[in-house]
Amino acid sequence: MLAKMTAELIVGNPADVPGTLATLEERGFEIMELEEWIDLDGAARWFTASIVTEQIEGAFHGHVTAIVQPFRSSMVLETGLDAKMERSLAARS
Numbered sequence: 160m161l162a163k164m165t166a167e168l169i170v171g172n173p174a175d176v177p178g179t180l181a182t183l184e185e186r187g188f189e190i191m192e193l194e195e196w197i198d199l200d201g202a203a204r205w206f207t208a209s210i211v212t213e214q215i216e217g218a219f220h221g222h223v224t225a226i227v228q229p230f231r232s233s234m235v236l237e238t239g240l241d242a243k244m245e246r247s248l249a250a251r252s
Contacts, residue, residue, distance in 0.1 A: 160213065161211050161212065161213055162211070162212065162213075162216075162240055162241075163209060163210070163211050163212075163240070163241035164209065164210060164211075164212055164214065164216065164219045164238065164239065164240060164241060165207050165208065165209040165238065165239065165240075165241045166207065166208045166209075166219070166220070166223040166235050166237070166238045167193075167205065167206075167207055167235070167236045167237045167238070168205065168206045168207070168208060168223075168227065168233060168234065168235055168236065169203055169204070169205050169206075169233070169234050169236055170203065170204050170205075170206065170230070170232055170233045170234075171202060171203045171232035171233075171234070172202065172231075172232035173202060173204070175230040175231070175232045175233055176204060178229075178230050179227050179230045179233040180206070182226055182227065182229075182230075183208045183223075183226060183227070186210070186226060187210050188208040188209060188210045189208070189209045189210065190206055190207070190208050191206065191207045191209075192204060192205070192206050193205040193206060193207065208223065209241055216238070216239060216240060219238045219239075220235060220237075220238040223235045223238060
């Protein structure tokens with residue numbers, strides 16, 4: 160069954176941002192930068208990556224992690240069904 164899933168990502172090195180985002184977009188993810196999240200050191204940037212998929216929620220984290228793993232500073236922090244992730248992000252804003 161298709162469901163919209165979202166991953167919350169952090170990219171620690173600005174040089175990894177273009178490659179990380181391009182790789183996700185090539186696989187059909189919609190990317191949104193969480194501009195209101197500030198890194199006091201100024202380097203890290205946060206994003207959400209969403210896609211409609213048949214993957215089950217438990218496997219989705221590993222799937223996205225495998226996609227961004229070549230970019231060493233990119234890390235998946237949290238994943239889940241889109242509606243659940245929206246509530247989680249709103250609670251932390």
